[in-house]
Amino acid sequence: MRDNRWLELKLQDIWNRYFLDIEKLNDVKIRFGRKARTRLGSIKKQDDGSTLITINSLLKIGEVPEFVIQGTIAHELVHYAHGFSSPHLKRFDHPHKGGVVGKEMATRGLEDILILQKRWLKENWKNFLDSHHPRVATKRKVRRKKIKRYAFLLKR
Ligand SMILES: [Zn+2]
Structure with missing residues (x-):
């Protein structure tokens, strides 16, 4: 059951495994938010x-592999x-x-998860959206959809 409690445990787990050197300087909360396509x-x-870290509620659905949530x-x-x-301290302008x-994920040993995540999204996200979060298609939207690539999902 992927609920907010489960999400909190995942956050703790990832923090302990890969971000132990990063001090928790304030209260960090995590929860599922609204469904989103992008x-x-x-x-x-x-x-x-x-x-507050908010996770797309579509990732609650069992067919989304755990490495997508971890990533x-x-x-x-x-x-x-x-x-x-x-x-x-802010380390970059953007x-x-x-x-x-x-790059930071790779230096922390998270490269495998990142690669698996990217591959899964590339191969599955479009169909997954069609069955779990379809939108009313207009001609314009459909055209735009065709030129969209799925790498942008990881840039947010
Ligand atoms: Zn981001």
């Missing part, structure tokens, strides 16, 4: 000083480590420029 996760600083949580934790939406997230 965003797997996000990280935001809250008004009370805590950090998404790790991606957001890299932002936290780099000082985005966190009290840590959260994604120069592929800094992927």
Whole structure:
């Protein structure tokens, strides 16, 4: 059962395994948010000083492999480590420029998860969306859909 409690355990697990050197300087919460087609996760600083990681609720569905969720949580934790939406010193001007997230994941031993995640999304995400989160297609949207690539999912 993938609920918010399960998500919290996954966050703890990934933090302990791959981000142990990154001090938890504030309260970091994680929860499932709304379903989305193009965003797997996000990280935001809250008004009370805590950090909130939100995960696309489509990832609750059992056919999404766990490494997709792990990769998404790790991606957001890299932002936290780099000082985005966190009290840590800001290490870059932009959260994604120069592929800094992927590089950081690789140096932390998360490259395998990243590769598996990218491959799964490339091969499955489109059909997965069609069966679990279809949208009302208009001609314009359909045309746009054709030229979209799925790498952008990992750039958020
Ligand atoms: Zn990102």
